[in-house]
Amino acid sequence: MNRESNAYTLIFAVIMVVVVASALAIAATSLQPLQAQNVKIEKMQDILSTIEISTTKEEAQETYDKYITKVLALDSKGEVVAEGEEAFSIDLANETNKGVSEQRFPLYVAEVEGSTYYVIPLYGAGLWNAIWGYISLEEDGNTVKGTVFSHAGETPGLGAEITQDWFQERFIGEKIKDESGNFVGITVQKGYSGGNNKDDNAIDAISGATITGDGVTNMIYERLEYYIPYLEKQNTNLALN
Amino acid sequence: MAEIKNKKEKEPTVLFVAEEKEPLFSKKNRKLVTDPLNDDNPITVQVLGICSALAITVQLEPSVVMAISVMVVVASSNVVISLLRNLIPNRIRIIVQLVVVAGLVAVVNEVLKAYAYDVSKQLSVFVGLIITNCIVMGRLEAFALGNGPWKSFLDGVGNAAGYGLILIVIAFFRELLGSGKLFGYEVLGHKGLTLADSTGLYALGYENNGLMLLSPAALLVLGIIVWIQRSKNRKLIEK
Numbered sequence: 001m002n003r004e005s006n007a008y009t010l011i012f013a014v015i016m017v018v019v020v021a022s023a024l025a026i027a028a029t030s031l032q033p034l035q036a037q038n039v040k041i042e043k044m045q046d047i048l049s050t051i052e053i054s055t056t057k058e059e060a061q062e063t064y065d066k067y068i069t070k071v072l073a074l075d076s077k078g079e080v081v082a083e084g085e086e087a088f089s090i091d092l093a094n095e096t097n098k099g100v101s102e103q104r105f106p107l108y109v110a111e112v113e114g115s116t117y118y119v120i121p122l123y124g125a126g127l128w129n130a131i132w133g134y135i136s137l138e139e140d141g142n143t144v145k146g147t148v149f150s151h152a153g154e155t156p157g158l159g160a161e162i163t164q165d166w167f168q169e170r171f172i173g174e175k176i177k178d179e180s181g182n183f184v185g186i187t188v189q190k191g192y193s194g195g196n197n198k199d200d201n202a203i204d205a206i207s208g209a210t211i212t213g214d215g216v217t218n219m220i221y222e223r224l225e226y227y228i229p230y231l232e233k234q235n236t237n238l239a240l241n
Numbered sequence: 242m243a244e245i246k247n248k249k250e251k252e253p254t255v256l257f258v259a260e261e262k263e264p265l266f267s268k269k270n271r272k273l274v275t276d277p278l279n280d281d282n283p284i285t286v287q288v289l290g291i292c293s294a295l296a297i298t299v300q301l302e303p304s305v306v307m308a309i310s311v312m313v314v315v316a317s318s319n320v321v322i323s324l325l326r327n328l329i330p331n332r333i334r335i336i337v338q339l340v341v342v343a344g345l346v347a348v349v350n351e352v353l354k355a356y357a358y359d360v361s362k363q364l365s366v367f368v369g370l371i372i373t374n375c376i377v378m379g380r381l382e383a384f385a386l387g388n389g390p391w392k393s394f395l396d397g398v399g400n401a402a403g404y405g406l407i408l409i410v411i412a413f414f415r416e417l418l419g420s421g422k423l424f425g426y427e428v429l430g431h432k433g434l435t436l437a438d439s440t441g442l443y444a445l446g447y448e449n450n451g452l453m454l455l456s457p458a459a460l461l462v463l464g465i466i467v468w469i470q471r472s473k474n475r476k477l478i479e480k
Contacts, residue, residue: 020340027348031355156296157300157420
């Protein structure tokens, strides 16, 4: 058949499209379980890293089961609406598209050497694309134990540095409430001069990464807001006991 | 090669043509790999693939990942297109090239997500940059469509190596001068909050050059590289 004829061209195009589409579909579906498992392991590693527990991929599941005692999902009022596997599998990327009253807010409760920590997932907008992470609070629901951040497409060397330890460590020990006990979140501040002051609800920003830093500030404020009622309830229960 | 022609055309049937077998690593084949490193460098001489040279080279590590990924993509798509070169209709050849390249990159990304998750996370940001990299399509058009698979493979490897070399050189200077690090390790000392907290060069008052972290710096560094290359390489000096 003539290579340049219409019939040949059409048949070639159809065959090529079918072959490539099948190859992609086969690759994607057959690898999907492995990929989902990788994502799940990474999620567990991230959650554990905020309470200063690092683990390898092989041990992640075991370590996670050891330290995370409860997984809850709250509604916007702070009432528990789900637990366990259902709460773990909530994907914030989808969840944040719903209206606030329909959203569920996952909460991970960890017990490490007798202390309780609350690990809260975060999701927000950076400069170019989404940013997300986890923040863990101590039993008082006020002091930060640790953070971990990730991003989809922030600028390498600038916004992308939110994944680095030196930035995440700045949050350790910071308070999310001010002296009067009101929730104010933590501000990633340009030109921060507070040194090591842990009561000023602010940390030093990354030079040249203002908008990503603002994204982190907003993300922390917007997400943590909905956990305050539940955490305060837990605190009063503790005080009563 | 066996060519069986249509009997109606009354031409003798040619059963095979004796070809002189070129050794796998003959001088001409070796040139396919070494030329793009200097004389025919895809970035500095052919002026292709500039976009990723700007975006990726802020740090060394992603540059290396990108260089390796581009080498895999260029070499394999060169081979695939070269094998298909006698079957592709001329009118849709650009589209076919694009489908092959995009399909390859997508499959590679899926495999990485399953078996090398950490690498795939670094790569998925750059996947778009690889598919649209002019070097990939440029070599398919300029070489793979008219040459055999082995030569096309070597050409792909050579061009990707030339591209990778320039990427690493630019990233070296940008990361060193822009953040004082190489591969994430601080090499000029540590910059503390005050002069007293700092070590190394920073204790003497040295500051990182913020411009180096922005895209225009990549073009500046690249321009200097082209300047040096053309001064040293006799073959590139235009009469």
